[in-house]
Amino acid sequence: MSKPVSNSKHGKRYNALVGKVDRDRQYSIDEAAALVKELATAKFDETVEVHFRLGIDPRKSDQNVRGTVALPHGTGRTVRIAVVTKGENVALAEAAGADIVGSEELIERILGGFMDFDAVVATPDMMAQVGQKLARLLGPRGLLPNPKSGTVGPDVAGMVRSLKAGRIEFRNDKTGVVHAPIGKASFENGNLSANYQALIAALEGAKPASAKGQYVRSAYLSSTMGPSIPLTLGSGS
Structure with missing residues (x-):
């Protein structure tokens, strides 16, 4: 990784700060x-x-x-979480603090341009649709739910609380x-x-x-x- 140095590309304020390092x-x-x-x-x-x-x-x-x-x-920031799930998990996700919860209708809303969230969580029963319809949209943004990132699983409340906690x-x-x-x-x-x-x-x-x-x-x-x-x-x- 290159080390930034003081130069004319930065303003006086930034260059003054660089001088302290x-x-x-x-x-x-x-x-x-x-x-x-x-x-x-x-x-x-x-x-x-x-x-x-x-x-x-x-x-x-x-x-x-x-x-x-x-x-x-x-992290010191409020994380807005969208949860793609259905059935009894809807109430569980909402109780855990999810900002928006839905199933097929939420997928369609995201496809329509709704992106007012910082993380997306999904339960396994919805991942086929999420992957098929939202992969191209959410993948490049790093928002596609994935088990490795702890955003796909049956414990929807636990996933939401963990993300909210930092x-x-x-x-x-x-x-x-x-x-x-x-x-x-x-x-x-x-x-x-x-x-x-x-x-x-x-x-x-x-x-x-x-x-x-x-x-x-x-x-x-x-x-x-x-x-x-x-x-x-x-x-x-």
């Missing part, structure tokens, strides 16, 4: 959490993200990384980099650190058996509008 060192997560909060100077509560460059070949399907993790302090999905992009949120700039330093530790543990647990050499090559912490901060890697990385 020592590019010749790696920061512990505790140090980086404190610094990323200092650098988050936008007028809104910036999201704090971690970016991992992995030692994988994303062109090989057996080296792609995908998993989920329940962040102990959540469970996130992570996966590598086509360059072998994983981007994942770990909270907001308003979080306490310790909460950002704890979320990071949970994420990297899950990332290590998702290491492909076929991946050789150093798995986590580098890691950076950043806020929505701020520069990235190089992170030190533990011995297990």
Whole structure:
């Protein structure tokens, strides 16, 4: 992953923030959490993200990384959940906090352009229709329900509660980099650190058996509008 440096492509504000990051060192997560909060100077509560460059070949399907993790302090954002189910699961999903619940009529509504949600959950009895009708629409957006991401299963209430509580999905992009949120700039330093530790543990647990050499090559912490901060890697990385 390239390291951003101060240049004319950025404004004075950004370049001033870059100057506060020592590019010749790696920061512990505790140090980086404190610094990323200092650098988050936008007028809104910036999201704090971690970016991992992995030692994988994303062109090989057996080296792609995908998993989920329940962040102990959540993400700081409200997750809008659509649930595709029917029968008694409708009431269970609604009671668990789902924002919109339906079966065939919800599928048709999504096909018609309704996209006011951040995650889609489905029960197995609806997946044939979801896959057939919505795969092309939801797949490219990373919203297609999948058992590996914990969004397909019989326990619809449990899936909804888990997503609302701060469970996130992570996966590598086509360059072998994983981007994942770990909270907001308003979080306490310790909460950002704890979320990071949970994420990297899950990332290590998702290491492909076929991946050789150093798995986590580098890691950076950043806020929505701020520069990235190089992170030190533990011995297990």
